[in-house]
Amino acid sequence: MRLMKKRFLKAAAIILWLLVWQILSVIIGKELLLPSPYITFATLIRLLSQPAFYNQILYSLLRIVAGFLTAVISAFLLGVIAGLNKNVEILLSPFITVIRSTPVMSFIILAIIWFSYNLAPLAVNIIMCFPPIYDNVVKGIRSTDNKLLDMAKVYRVQPVKVFTGIYLASVKPFLMAGMNTAIGLSFRVAVAAEVLANPRYGIGTKLLQAKYNLDTAEVFAWTFVILLLSFLFEQLFKKITEGGRRNAPAEKSDKII
Numbered sequence: 001m002r003l004m005k006k007r008f009l010k011a012a013a014i015i016l017w018l019l020v021w022q023i024l025s026v027i028i029g030k031e032l033l034l035p036s037p038y039i040t041f042a043t044l045i046r047l048l049s050q051p052a053f054y055n056q057i058l059y060s061l062l063r064i065v066a067g068f069l070t071a072v073i074s075a076f077l078l079g080v081i082a083g084l085n086k087n088v089e090i091l092l093s094p095f096i097t098v099i100r101s102t103p104v105m106s107f108i109i110l111a112i113i114w115f116s117y118n119l120a121p122l123a124v125n126i127i128m129c130f131p132p133i134y135d136n137v138v139k140g141i142r143s144t145d146n147k148l149l150d151m152a153k154v155y156r157v158q159p160v161k162v163f164t165g166i167y168l169a170s171v172k173p174f175l176m177a178g179m180n181t182a183i184g185l186s187f188r189v190a191v192a193a194e195v196l197a198n199p200r201y202g203i204g205t206k207l208l209q210a211k212y213n214l215d216t217a218e219v220f221a222w223t224f225v226i227l228l229l230s231f232l233f234e235q236l237f238k239k240i241t242e243g244g245r246r247n248a249p250a251e252k253s254d255k256i257i
Contacts, residue, residue: 018037022036022037025037031216031217032214033216034216035216035217035220039217040220043218043221044221044224047221047222055201056203056206057225057229059199059202060190060191060194060201060202060204061229063121063122063125063194063202064125064187066122067121067122067123067124067129068129068182068186071125071129071130071186072129072133074130075131075133075134075137076133078092079135079137079141080137080171082138083140083141083142083171096134096135099128099131104124104189107127108124111123111124111127111193112196112197117198117199117200120197121189121190121193121194121199121204124189124193125189129182132182132185133175133179134178135178136174136175136177136178137171137174137175140170143174144167148166149166152166176241180234180241183233183234187226191203191207191226192204194207195208203222203225207219207223
């Protein structure tokens with residue numbers, strides 16, 4: 001009953017905001033400023049019938065996924081090293097601070113100067129997704145139970161087993177949280193970079209073209225595509241992580257010793 005009620009409330013909320021959107025569109029009365037939901041979704045259906053539509057999505061997804069995975073791997077490795085060695089964390093702290101403090105647009109412009117138009121969104125995606133994952137990995141390493149580490153020393157457990165059995169178990173929930181934050185960020189950053197870099201294929205490129213053509217309905221349609229793709233990837237990530245938690249052994253200390 002609770003699940004049905006929750007789904008009903010979500011559906012009601014969506015219908016409510018669609019009505020608000022429709023009313024505002026009627027009041028404004030200018031499609032250029034605010035197209036109606038009907039016109040927006042009609043535009044989306046028109047885009048769906050075009051083969052080029054899927055090319056734009058494919059290239060954007062390749063940049064997003066490649067950038068996200070690269071950020072995860074590099075942030076995990078450096079986060080583990082920094083978590084185990086305070087000097088490394090101090091060494092990397094200015095770099096992390098600069099990334100957090102610098103506007104995204106500055107990185108996009110620099111990436112366009114340094115790289116090709118196709119690689120700029122990928123590079124910016126990696127840079128911006130790195131800090132939240134790195135920070136969480138460092139926290140995960142630092143939150144490792146010292147009692148388990150002491151027990152491993154007493155039993156003279158091999159360093160590899162200490163890392164996989166103790167440190168990874170501690171890092172995992174922090175890593176998942178960082179990755180969850182980075183997924184949503186990667187979509188926003190990559191598309192914003194495509195808008196400025198204007199590669200041959202990409203959702204951001206089509207957004208820019210729609211803006212030049214004063215086609216607000218198409219801007220709304222592409223924005224809806226971005227939101228839908230981001231939502232689907234976040235849900236897929238949650239399913240994968242939930243499945244991993246269900247399949248994980250209840251006690252990890254047994255495997256350590």
